[in-house]
Amino acid sequence: VAEWYALVAAPGAMEAREPLRDLRGALRAMLARVRGGRRDRVGLGRAEPTLRWLRSLSAFTEGEPGEGREPFELPRFWDALDQTFKVTSQEATKLSLAFSRPPLTSAEDCRKLSEDVQNAILAVATVYYWLPKGQGTTLRKMVRDATTEVVKGMIQLTETILSAPLESLSQEQLISTGGVWEACEQVSNLPRDNQAAVASALAACLGVVKDALEEMEHALVEGQDPYSDIVEDEELGFRGNRDTYWSEADRKLLSSCMGLMKASKACLKKVLAVVKAYGKADSPEQIAQLDDLADIANEISPSVDELALSMYPPMNQLAVRLNAAKLASVLKKVLEITKTSHVCPPSEEGWVQFLTGAVDHNMNKIKNFTQGQL
Template sequence: MIESYGNVVAESLEFMQNLCNKLEGAEGNENSLENFDLGKFWVSLNSVVQRISTDVTKLSLILSKPPYPTAGELSSLLQPIQMQHNQLSSLFFTLPKELGLVLRSEVTTAVTRITKATYDFIKYLGQFTSQRNCQEQLLRLTGVVWEAREDIGKLPVDNRAAVLQILEAEEDLVLDALDEIQEVVSSEKESREIGGDIELIWNNEELELVQECVSLVKTSRALCQKLKTSVQNHGKCQTGHQAMQLDDISESIKKLSPAVDDFISSMYPPCSINNIRSNAVALSNVMESLLNQAKNSHFVPQEEQQWVNFLSLATTHNCNKVQPSTTNDSYSPLIILKDLSLK
């Protein structure tokens, strides 16, 4: 019969809960970047989470078969796990804010996850018995700790890499939305060519307007591509100002796919042309804001400002085509996108 671990587990959980609370309210270190070595930070971080995983696995294996540890022995086995988590927490709080908010958020999430995974593992020890299903559950919880350790190994190396992940995810969302509406429009046109008693989505006027709308969505996708390429080629985070510019563009880009979704949703019946036009303006405003940020950033150097101007013209042109009164301009968005190798 296994000795009750209740008191030992309660003490350990209190310790782990305090660490979780500290992480949830974490705002990062205000220290300068001058004396901080990010490379050394990653080495230390991966080393400590590996030790946590090893110690949790060791305890899990000990509990997999008799003789089971006494409460005192369990307390001794939990001590190194707590010590490693305390070191992990201390290490996290050395990460300067100036490295970037996106990176800090990623690290916070990953460190919190492994801390909570260990908390759940320890919590289960309070109800552990020698029954097979309990041992299987303990192995499952050990696996969650392993997964959390692996996630830390996959963290972006700096704020530039962290922001690139957001830009790539946003581009995927916009591309999915674009593919969807293009497929629907293509199917609609094929149905019209076939003729017969086929229920159509739009009348002629609506279909013409929707096709004009697609051009604006294409431009938004092109904007995603160019922002991602610019950050990839020129993005830096050696200074707090550079990291802040990357943080800002990551926050702004998150507004793009919701604006695209609202715009495309308004194209479907019941079709309101006023709503379509209103959503076109809202989308173009988001795009123009992104373009202005890009133009004044370190990751779009002066010699590459041309694409910003091109996409600004394309945005205005395609938005105007959706409006009731358009201004005459001589710029074709298709030509612009071709010039940018984005057609």
């Protein structure tokens, strides 16, 4: 009986779900637009409804976002964004419930649900575009990321419904619905100005660098020479396979590399502290200085990772030297930008000078240890 019902109901169900396919195309186009992509790269299927929908956003996305309109008010922006995320969460719930149990959702009801979801997502994207770049590129990126997560979540929910059996609430649909809820709830965790956004970005970088440092410290403890109690092989002239452990010369170099990694951690920790204590987002100059600091600080973590990877045996000392030099250069730029910005009053210049000296000291030792590799 169930199979017969599915066969009979399938044509009607396919027709009823057709607006969901249009919705999926529209959401994909919106995702590309918010990410900064070109809409003509996206497979839209029935393109006209989607393009008409996107044109309603164009008035907000042409030229400099958030510029040339009524004066921007940050509190009003957050109120609007909170509301649009809340409405989107509600629309996700309505859409999921409509396709979770009999009777079959009609094509007309499905079209109305799809339009409501489109309008909710359009409102989210529109409010995002209210936020001018002048409020801070770091803040704007975080709002953009939150917006794209909501759109991606809604795409996933739509795809799950389209691929699910007729009128049944699958585990995948529950997970997808929860994913939209979670993405919408993240708006409450977003930093409310560029000072808070930069502090958040620095804290994230610091966490990654701490993890890398702890991992390397653990590796140094565990990576003792397993052949230290064996005399050198008379024919080969060395003990065992040195691809699996550090030689004594390697360990001398490692000590200075670890010093550079510790300086990275200390640098981020101190910069984060002064951004929290002295950072302001009251003027364009202050906002720009914070963004410059966040941009260069974001280079510390990948530079630490590259150095750490090159430190594992078998060690290529020249690669270690090059990666150490790259990290040292990034750290000195961070310290220089910090010193010349509003977050560093004269009372804070001492640690900047100290860390600059620590970076130079460790880098000079690395150069001395690897001189023969050039």
